[in-house]
Structures are given as C-alpha cells and as structure tokens.
Amino acid sequence: MNKFDLGKFEEEAQEQWTHAFESNPSELEKFYLTVAYPYPSGAMHVGHGRTYIVPDVIARFWRMRGRQVLYPMAFHVTGAPVIGISKRIAKKDPKTIHLYRDLYKVPQNVLDEFTDPLTIVRHFASEYQRVMTACGISIDWRRRFTTVDPTYSKFIEWQWKHLYEAGHVIKGAHPVRYCTVDDNPVGDHDLLEGDKAEVIKFTLVMFRCGDAFIPTATLRPETIHGVTNLWANPVIIYVRVLVDGIPWIISREAAEKLALQDHTVEIENEIAGRDLIDTMVSHPLCGKVPVLPADFVDPDVGSGLVMSVPAHAPFDYIALRDLQHAGRYPDIKPIPLIKVEGYGEIPAQDIVEKNDITSQMDSRMDALTQEIYSAEFSKGKLFERYGGKPVRVARDEVAALMIEKYDSEIMYEFDTRPVVCRCGNKVKIKILHDQWFLKYSDPAWKKQVSDHLGDMALVPPEVRQEFDRTVDWLKDWACTRRVGLGTRFPWDTTQLIEPLSDSTIYMAYYTIAHRIKEIEPGLLTPEVFDYIFLGKESPDLPVKKKLEAMRKEFLFWYPYNFRFSAKDLISNHLTFQLFHHVTIFPKDKLPLGMVVFGMGLLNGAKMSSSKGNVFLLEDAVSEFGADTVRMFLMGSAEPWQDFDWRNDLVISTKKQIERFYNTVLEIKDANGEPHDIDRWLISRLQSHIERTTAALTNFQTRQALQEAYFGIETDLKWYRRRLPEDCDGSRELHTLCSTWVRLLAPFIPFTGEHLWKQLAGEGLVSYAPWPVAEKNLVNIRIELAEELLSRTVEDIESIKKLIQITPKSITISLAPEWKHEIFLIIAKAEDRNLVVKEVMKNDAMRRRGKEATDAVKQCTTLIHRLPPHVVGPLTQERVNEKEVFEAAKGFLEKEFGVPVHITEAESSEHTKAATALPFKPAIIIA
Numbered sequence: 001m002n003k004f005d006l007g008k009f010e011e012e013a014q015e016q017w018t019h020a021f022e023s024n025p026s027e028l029e030k031f032y033l034t035v036a037y038p039y040p041s042g043a044m045h046v047g048h049g050r051t052y053i054v055p056d057v058i059a060r061f062w063r064m065r066g067r068q069v070l071y072p073m074a075f076h077v078t079g080a081p082v083i084g085i086s087k088r089i090a091k092k093d094p095k096t097i098h099l100y101r102d103l104y105k106v107p108q109n110v111l112d113e114f115t116d117p118l119t120i121v122r123h124f125a126s127e128y129q130r131v132m133t134a135c136g137i138s139i140d141w142r143r144r145f146t147t148v149d150p151t152y153s154k155f156i157e158w159q160w161k162h163l164y165e166a167g168h169v170i171k172g173a174h175p176v177r178y179c180t181v182d183d184n185p186v187g188d189h190d191l192l193e194g195d196k197a198e199v200i201k202f203t204l205v206m207f208r209c210g211d212a213f214i215p216t217a218t219l220r221p222e223t224i225h226g227v228t229n230l231w232a233n234p235v236i237i238y239v240r241v242l243v244d245g246i247p248w249i250i251s252r253e254a255a256e257k258l259a260l261q262d263h264t265v266e267i268e269n270e271i272a273g274r275d276l277i278d279t280m281v282s283h284p285l286c287g288k289v290p291v292l293p294a295d296f297v298d299p300d301v302g303s304g305l306v307m308s309v310p311a312h313a314p315f316d317y318i319a320l321r322d323l324q325h326a327g328r329y330p331d332i333k334p335i336p337l338i339k340v341e342g343y344g345e346i347p348a349q350d351i352v353e354k355n356d357i358t359s360q361m362d363s364r365m366d367a368l369t370q371e372i373y374s375a376e377f378s379k380g381k382l383f384e385r386y387g388g389k390p391v392r393v394a395r396d397e398v399a400a401l402m403i404e405k406y407d408s409e410i411m412y413e414f415d416t417r418p419v420v421c422r423c424g425n426k427v428k429i430k431i432l433h434d435q436w437f438l439k440y441s442d443p444a445w446k447k448q449v450s451d452h453l454g455d456m457a458l459v460p461p462e463v464r465q466e467f468d469r470t471v472d473w474l475k476d477w478a479c480t481r482r483v484g485l486g487t488r489f490p491w492d493t494t495q496l497i498e499p500l501s502d503s504t505i506y507m508a509y510y511t512i513a514h515r516i517k518e519i520e521p522g523l524l525t526p527e528v529f530d531y532i533f534l535g536k537e538s539p540d541l542p543v544k545k546k547l548e549a550m551r552k553e554f555l556f557w558y559p560y561n562f563r564f565s566a567k568d569l570i571s572n573h574l575t576f577q578l579f580h581h582v583t584i585f586p587k588d589k590l591p592l593g594m595v596v597f598g599m600g601l602l603n604g605a606k607m608s609s610s611k612g613n614v615f616l617l618e619d620a621v622s623e624f625g626a627d628t629v630r631m632f633l634m635g636s637a638e639p640w641q642d643f644d645w646r647n648d649l650v651i652s653t654k655k656q657i658e659r660f661y662n663t664v665l666e667i668k669d670a671n672g673e674p675h676d677i678d679r680w681l682i683s684r685l686q687s688h689i690e691r692t693t694a695a696l697t698n699f700q701t702r703q704a705l706q707e708a709y710f711g712i713e714t715d716l717k718w719y720r721r722r723l724p725e726d727c728d729g730s731r732e733l734h735t736l737c738s739t740w741v742r743l744l745a746p747f748i749p750f751t752g753e754h755l756w757k758q759l760a761g762e763g764l765v766s767y768a769p770w771p772v773a774e775k776n777l778v779n780i781r782i783e784l785a786e787e788l789l790s791r792t793v794e795d796i797e798s799i800k801k802l803i804q805i806t807p808k809s810i811t812i813s814l815a816p817e818w819k820h821e822i823f824l825i826i827a828k829a830e831d832r833n834l835v836v837k838e839v840m841k842n843d844a845m846r847r848r849g850k851e852a853t854d855a856v857k858q859c860t861t862l863i864h865r866l867p868p869h870v871v872g873p874l875t876q877e878r879v880n881e882k883e884v885f886e887a888a889k890g891f892l893e894k895e896f897g898v899p900v901h902i903t904e905a906e907s908s909e910h911t912k913a914a915t916a917l918p919f920k921p922a923i924i925i926a
C-alpha cells in the first residue's frame with residue numbers, strides 16, 4: 001500500500017498543485033525571484049533543469065518560511081535563430097531534421113509545421129511548461145507571456161521612450177560585427193566561434209609603390225622610423241584595386257573588408273605575390289625600403305602586407321635573420337628607435353636570443369611579442385632624433401600626423417580569430433551608418449550602474465569583479481536588426497529591437513503580466529505604463545481600476561530580490577539589465593541581488609545541444625523520477641560550481657530517497673518513552689535545522705542537503721544503535737519525521753507531499769511552516785557525552801582491526817584531572833603557541849616536567865583534530881567521562897561482546913594508560 005513509487009507521488013501532488021503557486025500581493029513579506037527566461041527553440045536538457053530547479057528550491061524554502069513568494073516564467077522568442085531553423089527545416093536540411101526529429105523527439109506532423117518559425121517557439125514553449133511542471137517547479141503560470149505578444153511590445157516601446165529621452169539611444173556610424181550572408185549585424189548569440197573577439201582600430205601606413213599605394217596595417221605607427229622593409233607572401237595572389245578612386249595593392253580579403261568599411265572598392269587586376277618581392281617602396285618617414293618574402297604573412301590579416309621593424313618586433317627580427325642566414329639581403333640592419341629600460345639597443349634581438357628562439361613557428365613568439373609591446377608602451381621613449389616622446393604619447397601623434405599628411409586610413413580588425421557566424425560564414429566588420437546604438441560607453445551611465453552594483457548582493461561574491469570589468473569595458477551596442485521576430489524600433493519601423501535589448505526589464509512586466517492581458521493593446525499608451533511603474537498620474541487614463549490593481553502588484557513585488565542566471569550572461573544580459581533598470585526605475589525599485597550559476601557537464605563533457613551531448617530532462621524525469629533529478633542536481637555541486645550528470649550516481653540518489661521514505665514510515669508511529677538518547681537526537685536536530693536554514697539562505701543547496709539528509713540519517717543510525725533492547729524508539733520520532741520531511745520538502749517535494757499526508761500534516765507540505773531550531777531543546781551535556789562515546793566506539797573498532805586478535809576484554813582508561821586542566825587552557829587559548837608558558841606558570845605542572853609538556857603537545861594535536869562544534873562546547877561544559885562510560889557499559893558490552901572495564905589511567909599499570917587524554921581515553925584490548 002505504501003510502496004515507494006515516485007511516479008505515484010508525482011501524480012498525487014500534481015493534482016493538488018494545479019493553482020497552488022499562483023501568488024498575489026498579501027500582508028506577508030514578499031520574496032520575488034526570477035531566472036533568465038528560455039529561448040524555446042529545442043527540448044530541455046538536464047542542464048536547463050538545474051537552471052530552474054535551483055530557484056525553485058529557494059522559492060519553496062522561502063514559501064515555507066512564510067514569505068509571499070513569486071516565481072514567474074515567460075518565453076523569449078525575439079530574434080533570428082528560429083527563422084534560420086524554420087528555413088533549414090523547409091529545405092529538409094538533414095542535420096536539423098535529425099536534431100529535431102531524433103534528439104528532441106518532435107512528432108512528424110508537428111515537425112511538418114516547423115516551416116513557420118512561430119510554430120517552433122509555440123511548440124517548445126508549451127513543452128517547457130509541461131516539463132517544468134513535471135519537475136515540480138513552482139511557477140505562477142498565469143503570468144506566462146512571450147516577447148512577441150502585442151502588449152509586451154507596447155511595454156518595450158514605453159521602455160525605449162525612456163531610454164531615448166535619457167540620451168542613451170543614439171544613431172551613428174559604427175564598426176559592428178557583421179555577417180554578409182545574413183546581411184545582418186551579429187550578436188553574441190549568433191556566433192559559433194569568437195564571442196570574445198574585440199574590434200580593434202588599425203592605422204594603415206601608406207607606402208608609395210609606383211603610381212599605387214601599398215598599405216600596411218599597424219597598431220604601432222610610431223615604429224615607422226624603424227622600418228627596414230615590407231613583407232609580402234610570395235605564394236598568394238594580391239589585387240590592384242581602386243580604393244575611393246586611388247590604386248592600392250592589397251590582398252583580396254582586405255579588399256572585401258575595406259568595401260564594408262566606408263570605402264568604394266573596385267578591383268583592377270591581380271598581382272602575384274612573388275612579383276612584388278624586391279620591389280622598392282617608400283614612405284616620407286622612413287625613406288626607400290624593399291619588399292621581402294615571408295611565409296608568415298596572412299592575407300586575411302590587415303592588408304595582407306606587413307611593415308617590418310626588426311629592432312622591435314621579434315617576428316620581423318627572426319624572419320630577417322633567417323633570410324640573412326641563407327645569404328640574402330646581408331646589408332639590412334635593424335634600426336632601433338625606442339629606448340626601453342631592461343633591454344639593450346635591439347630589444348627584439350635580446351628577447352629572441354635570451355629565449356633561444358630558433359624558428360618563427362616557436363609557440364612562445366606571440367607571448368614575447370606581447371612582452372616587448374607592453375614594455376615599450378608603458379616605459380619606452382623614442383630616441384631624441386625621432387622626437388624623444390614617450391611611446392604612449394608618440395603613438396597617437398604619429399597616427400594623427402599620418403592621417404592628416406601621409407594618406408593613412410583607419411582599418412578595423414578583430415583582435416583574435418576566427419569569428420564565425422551561426423550560418424558558418426566568417427564574420428567581418430562593417431561600418432554601419434544610420435545604425436542605432438545603446439550608448440553603454442557613456443561614463444555617466446556606467447557610473448550609475450557601478451554605484452548600484454555596490455549595493456547589490458552578488459552570489460558567489462567572486463563574480464563582483466567580473467561585473468565591474470564588464471561595466472568598465474562595455475562599448476556602444478548595436479540595438480536593432482533587420483531580420484527576426486520582435487518589437488519594431490519606434491524611430492525606424494523597418495528595424496527590430498534585437499534580443500538582448502528587449503529583455504532587460506521584463507522582471508517588472510511579470511508583476512502585471514496576468515492582468516495586462518485583459519487590456520486592449522491599443523489602450524496601452526506610454527502614460528499607462530508611466531502610471532503603473534512610475535506612479536505618474538495623467539488625465540484620461542483608461543480602465544483606471546485595472547491600472548490601479550497593476551500598480552499595486554508592481555509596488556508589492558518590485559524590486560526583485562534575486563535574479564538567477566548562468567555565468568556566461570554576466571558579460572551581456574545580467575549587466576545590460578542593470579543599465580536599463582537604473583535609467584527607468586527609482587532607487588528603491590532597483591534589483592537587490594543576483595545568483596550566478598556554473599555550467600553543466602554530461603559524463604565529464606560540456607553539454608551542448610548542437611553537438612548532441614545532452615540528456616533530455618523529460619527522459620531523466622521518466623527514468624529516475626522528478627525528485628531524484630532534483631535531489632541529484634542540488635546535491636552534486638553548489639549552484640555556482642559546475643556539475644556533472646552521471647547516470648550511475650543518479651541511481652544512488654534514488655536509493656537515498658527510498659531509504660528516507662522507508663525510514664520515515666518505519667519510525668513515525670513509535671510510541672516508547674523518551675530516553676537520554678531521544679534528548680540527544682532532538683538536540684542534534686536543532687543544529688541540523690539551523691545549518692540547513694543558514695545554507696539555504698545563502699543558496700548553498702549542496703550544503704543544505706548534507707545537513708538535512710545525511711546529517712539526520714547518520715544521527716538516526718546512531719540513535720537506533722543506542723536504543724535499549726526492548727525499545728523501537730520513542731514518540732519523539734514523530735517530531736523528528738515531521739521536521740525531516742519539511743527540511744527536505746524543497747528538494748524532493750513530491751515525496752514530501754506524500755509523506756506529509758502520512759504524518760497527518762496540515763495542508764500541503766509546500767506551505768507547511770519551515771522548522772525553527774529551539775534553543776531549549778539543545779542539550780550540550782548529552783551531545784558531548786554521545787560524541788565521546790561514539791568516538792571511543794570508533795577507536796575501539798579501528799584498534800580491533802589493527803591487532804587482529806579475538807579480544808577477551810576491553811579496558812577504557814580515563815585521563816587524570818591535570819590533563820583536563822591542560823586541555824581546557826589550550827582549548828580556550830587565543831594563541832596556542834603561548835600555551836606551554838601559560839601551563840608552566842603552575843608549580844604543580846612544572847614539577848611534572850616532560851610529562852606535562854608532552855601532554856600539551858598531545859592535547860594540542862587532539863584539539864586540532866576535533867571539529868569546532870565539539871571544542872567550543874567542551875570549554876563550557878565539563879563531561880563526566882566516568883559517568884558516561886559507566887552508563888554505556890551495557891551498550892559497549894553488547895556492541896563488542898566482551899566485558900568492558902572502566903579505569904582511571906593514573907591507577908592503571910598498563911603502559912598504554914599513560915596515553916589517555918581528555919575526550920580520548922586510552923583503550924586496552926586484551
């Protein structure tokens with residue numbers, strides 16, 4: 001009848017939970033938590049499971065602690081990815097079909113409809129809701145919405161009106177990552193590779209070559225004075241192009257890039273790289289130099305030609321040295337131009353020789369180049385004949401001079417490569433005109449965010465640095481796209497607001513999402529939202545009663561208490577939302593805290609839908625049960641640590657839940673009289689309650705499970721061992737079961753609800769009061785006595801194993817009084833190094849000499865080994881060891897099956913007796 005059957009528990013609970021987590025403003029204190037909403041373009045895997053289960057455990061915890069808890073969910077369907085998916089499905093792309101049909105298990109008739117992008121997101125949004133519900137995630141589903149709902153678009157338009165009025169939305173020319181296949185700017189989410197690459201501004205140094213220019217891209221224009229030659233790759237084909245009407249010689253890749261960067265580019269003819277070798281070129285700042293051959297020159301970097309400064313660039317130095325070793329160009333000498341402390345005349349030569357670099361291919365070359373670059377930038381000075389200025393000043397001055405006088409241009413490039421779009425195309429940099437930006441570069445805006453960040457709770461605390469760094473480095477953000485789903489951009493309706501820009505303050509929208517559905521979108525003017533969110537009255541507000549109810553909801557719930565998200569969103573979403581909040585809302589409505597998650601692994605490898613390395617959440621729930629999935633995900637790591645899903649470990653979690661279930665059913669109706677051991681069990685329970693509560697308050701789900709599950713289970717084992725023979729346990733066990741079930745209910749709510757009924761608990765366990773530790777039930781004396789006893793039992797067991805004889809008797813020999821005095825002095829000492837002096841102040845101790853100093857050493861070691869929760873109480877409460885062991889004599893004789901003697905060490909003749917310490921008696925097995 002009461003068999004352990006997770007499937008049955010799930011069914012029972014679901015029936016009672018249908019509307020259980022719908023939450024409204026009340027007299028209670030609120031707790032509002034949100035998690036980044038999903039983009040529903042595929043099935044949920046166990047990694048997603050954790051993202052929503054961590055906040056659920058926290059939501060359930062605070063609900064039981066009597067807070068009015070709101071945990072809402074919505075779906076983010078803005079952007080282009082789903083459009084790409086629908087196109088690939090329409091084209092019957094085998095990889096996409098395989099993913100959706102075989103991995104995500106979409107039925108064929110549904111898959112046929114996936115040629116419409118909205119069908120995809122609708123399908124997976126309801127799948128998400130179904131699977132989240134199956135996992136027991138306690139969401140108020142009345143507040144569900146998608147980001148393409150017309151009412152939501154009205155809300156976004158209102159938000160953008162405020163951003164615009166605050167001067168944060170600007171229009172201009174700007175270099176952005178761009179995909180020429182999609183003909184669209186590329187956001188972080190649109191990248192297959194290279195999301196860390198930054199756009200860097202190079203100066204093109206223009207060398208004259210006949211009637212044409214040969215440009216070379218550099219970050220160090222000041223080194224022009226030390227140019228000895230150019231490098232061209234003899235095996236590639238260059239092109240002669242008219243750039244803005246002037247002939248240039250560059251690589252074909254460079255020509256394509258320049259065409260995206262505000263230049264007209266017209267290809268005239270091809271030139272073989274080998275034909276450029278030995279050509280003479282010139283620049284007014286360095287005179288005539290030859291073009292030399294080099295294999296390292298990459299046509300896809302800069303112009304495809306490089307200026308060579310062998311005195312200061314290790315690559316150039318080695319390339320020239322290699323040629324000269326082969327007997328070529330013997331007359332070219334490096335030309336030094338920068339004096340830098342710590343290096344000789346020719347820094348590149350120094351560093352190459354110091355590190356025994358023999359080849360251009362040496363893997364240390366990049367690091368060495370960077371080393372010189374940094375040293376020269378921070379401490380270097382140009383020689384007097386080149387102006388004598390520090391490098392950091394000269395660099396910008398030379399660049400400006402070149403642009404003004406010597407035909408130089410700017411070229412944008414990525415600092416690292418490759419950068420690849422989701423479509424597989426190489427991403428380029430395009431200067432967009434009439435592009436709209438969010439001006440995240442604005443120092444005043446940054447400061448507002450930094451100031452508020454300082455007031456926020458960030459979990460774990462280490463992420464604070466990463467937030468600070470992001471705020472510092474954020475640049476202007478292209479905030480519109482031409483392709484995709486979403487809200488039209490108010491000042492240019494041919495464009496759409498891009499996905500990371502329409503998902504920054506929707507946590508406020510949740511507070512009214514279920515009520516705003518009742519209002520005709522046409523009525524939702526900016527004045528309406530100004531009233532709901534900012535309390536601004538204006539004449540002729542429509543449906544005022546409904547607006548008042550929404551205002552009340554917002555005021556009750558906002559600001560949110562905690563936002564949960566994966567750590568890879570710090571560099572965009574989690575920081576963006578702060579920028580938007582500080583602009584729109586007053587100080588008392590700004591976010592209070594964030595919790596940042598680690599990543600999920602599957603059998604040790606990173607989970608990835610596109611690589612097929614995922615385990616679907618629904619499969620996990622049907623195979624192991626929702627409670628098992630929850631407890632495993634919460635117990636295997638703290639939320640901010642990475643976790644690893646392994647089926648074999650999940651199976652043992654299921655066995656733990658079953659053990660818990662059976663134990664509760666076995667002991668809940670015990671009705672014996674309480675003994676001392678019952679007082680011990682209930683006393684211990686108080687600290688488990690306290691520590692579980694503290695752990696969950698700090699979001700430490702793993703720590704909380706250690707206390708609430710393993711802590712209590714271990715106590716119960718000892719308890720049952722210590723019960724008198726004729727007793728199955730006392731009526732105190734009912735109290736323990738009630739507490740235990742409630743402490744575990746946030747983790748395993750299905751089993752929790754079932755057991756709560758069995759215990760005749762009132763209502764749902766989901767709303768049962770969270771246990772509170774009661775000080776008057778804590779009995780330190782009994783806890784210490786049992787601690788002493790259990791440690792001694794362990795000692796006896798390990799000695800028995802060691803000596804491997806069948807014992808005839810066991811003698812427990814207790815430490816003398818003077819050792820207790822020493823123990824106490826050490827336990828209380830602030831500086832344990834000064835203890836010997838302290839002890840030796842006492843004449844009686846001094847007379848004991850070596851015996852006393854040895855005891856100090858042994859006691860110190862023992863105190864280090866004992867946990868603080870034992871040492872602390874021992875300084876307050878003296879354990880009467882003799883009494884403890886006399887009382888437990890029967891127990892010990894039963895455990896070990898031999899007579900047990902208790903003696904004082906001082907009156908024993910056995911040499912071992914001298915080792916007796918307080919809390920660690922000597923054990924003599926004969």
Ligand SMILES: [Zn+2]
Nearest residue numbers: 179182421423
């Ligand atoms: Zn693309």
